[in-house]
Structures are given as structure tokens and as C-alpha cells.
Amino acid sequence: MAVHVLAVLAYKEGDRVTSAFLAGSVNTNPVIVRRLLLSLQRARLVDTCKGAGAGSRLNRSPGRINLAEIYRAVEEAEPFATPSRKPNTACPVGHCIRKELDRIFMSAQKAMERDLERTSLADVIEAVKASCASKKAV
Amino acid sequence: MAVHVLAVLAYKEGDRVTSAFLAGSVNTNPVIVRRLLLSLQRARLVDTCKGAGAGSRLNRSPGRINLAEIYRAVEEAEPFATPSRKPNTACPVGHCIRKELDRIFMSAQKAMERDLERTSLADVIEAVKASCASKKAV
DNA sequence: CGATTATGTAACGCCAGTTGTTACATATGG
DNA sequence: CCATATGTAACAACTGGCGTTACATAATCG
Secondary structure (H helix, E strand, C coil): HHHHHHHHHHCCCCCCCCCCHHHHHHCCCCCHHHHHHHHHHHCEEEEEEEECCCEEEEECCCHHHHHHHHHHHCCCCCCCCCCCCCCCEEECCCCHHHHHHHHHHHHHHHHHHHHCCCHHHHHHHHHHHHHHHHHHHH | CCCHHHHHHHHHCCCCCHHHHHHHHHHHHHHHHHHHHHHHHHHCCCCEEECCCCEEECCCCCCHHHHHHHHHHHHHCCCCCCCCCCCCCHHHHHHHHHHHHHHHHHHHHHHHHHHHCCCHHHHHHHHHHHHHHHHHHH
């Protein structure tokens, strides 16, 4: 969904867009979008102004924003299972496995982000446009 | 948690272990473990017998089981955000973006799994043992 | 054979996280 | 000063996963 919002922003090249408009586009509530924009602001991906005639716009050109950045800005939690908040008991394995798994999963997540880095927001826009065009052609 | 259970099984090299024992080790309920074991059975990772004196054991040596297999056996859902089951509206972006994002995320997930493939269950056991030993040394 | 043991499975409650909604304070521009 | 749009809080609704109880089924042992 974050990517979706940013894609719309990229679509409107530089124009300020209100959260209400974005919400309509993603088919959700303006507040949801605003909450999302807060994360994106923290990551310096968008630039938001308050007041009349204001709204948000991209802070960088779409070609210089990659999906890994968006992912990191939005997803703060690990994609893996909650470590089952129980610290485990007297099992010989339970004691030390958590730390090891964290290491391994961190590495896997890094691998995933490296893959996401290869795609820029501009790439997404381009692909979407192409996909829409071909669909229209039919 | 799946890895934890399998690690315990690997620890008990070949012995059949009951779900009750595993549950105690992971500090949870036997039924939870059984549900997990069902997934692992489907993936042919464990071999479970019913009846008295029965239980589960690994179907392969720990060195020949990698974490990507476990991940695939257990996690059936995408690690990414639910595609917000709403099919979106008349927004020009909304129409085609879902498909594109699916492609990209699939690729990222593949990258993650490729990373997980590099670690076998035996590696995890080894690391855990080493970690426990060093902790004991202190 | 029958008792015991352990899995398979369903039904249900519980809890946490996410989404959605309403409401209101605040800032900005005209 | 007023209209507009964000920031934020409070709360309802929904969802997914975990936990628990309960019961049927299967396999082993005496």
C-alpha cells in the first residue's frame, strides 16, 4: 500500500496531493494515508505541508527512490514469526537458539532488501504504465 | 518456532519424540506442535507415527535440510502486507499496480529463500551448541 | 482382546496488530 | 479571519495466530 501511495505521488510529478485524494485512490480513509505519510516523512521520502492548498509530494525523483527504502520506512517489524515472546524453559536448545535464528533471519532479510534495491519507484511506474497500455490495447 | 521444533528433533538424533515433549521444550501446547508437524509432514521433513510409544522424527539428516525448505513448509502466506483485499477503484494506478508489485515481491521473496537455503538445520544445531558452550564457559 | 498412549481434528475463547472511523486541535495561506 | 488540510487521539471492527478443551482414531503392549 505504501508503494501504491508513492506511485500515485510520482504520477502527479511534483504536484502537492492531499491525503484525501490519495485515500480515494487507494480506496481507504484519509487518516490511514496520513499515518503512512508520517513514516514516509521520517524517511525523508516525501515532503508534506500543512494548511490550505497543501499536501504531500515526493522529495526525490522517482528514479532515485528504490523499493528497499520504502520497505524499510514502512515495515518496522521483522517479517518472520513473532519470536513467541516466551523466553523458553530448561530445554537445552531453547536457551541459545533465539540469538542464532535472529542472525540468520537478519541475513535473509538483508538479501531480500538487496533485491528490492534493484527496483526504483520509476521502474514500477513504467511497468504499470506499460501494463495498463497493453490492457487498454485489448 | 518451526525451526526450534526441528532443532529439538535433530538433537534427539533419530529417536521418536512425542508432541507433548516438544511442546514442553518450546513452552507451548501439544496441539500447537501437532498442527506445526502436520505442515512439516506434508513437506516430507518429518515422519510421524500414531499410537503408543510413537512420535515424530526427522525424515532426513539435519545436514540435508535447509532453512528455506522449513520456511516454505510453514509459511504459506506472503511476508508482505495483505494486498488490502479491496480491488481498488477508478484510479489509473490502482488498476495495474497489484500485478506488478506481486512480481517484484515474489522476486524479493525468492532472494530471501536463496539466502535461507545456504543454512542447513545442522548448521543451526552446531551454532547453538557453540553458543551454549561459550555461555557455559562464562 | 482391551487398556494405554499418542496423534488428528474440530470448536471455541483470547490477545495483539491493523484498518477504519469520528472528532478535534493546529497550522497555513489568502 | 476563514477555509483548508494535516497531526493526533480515542475507539470500534476485523483479522490471524496462539492456547485450551474435548473427542475420535490408530497403534502398541501386556
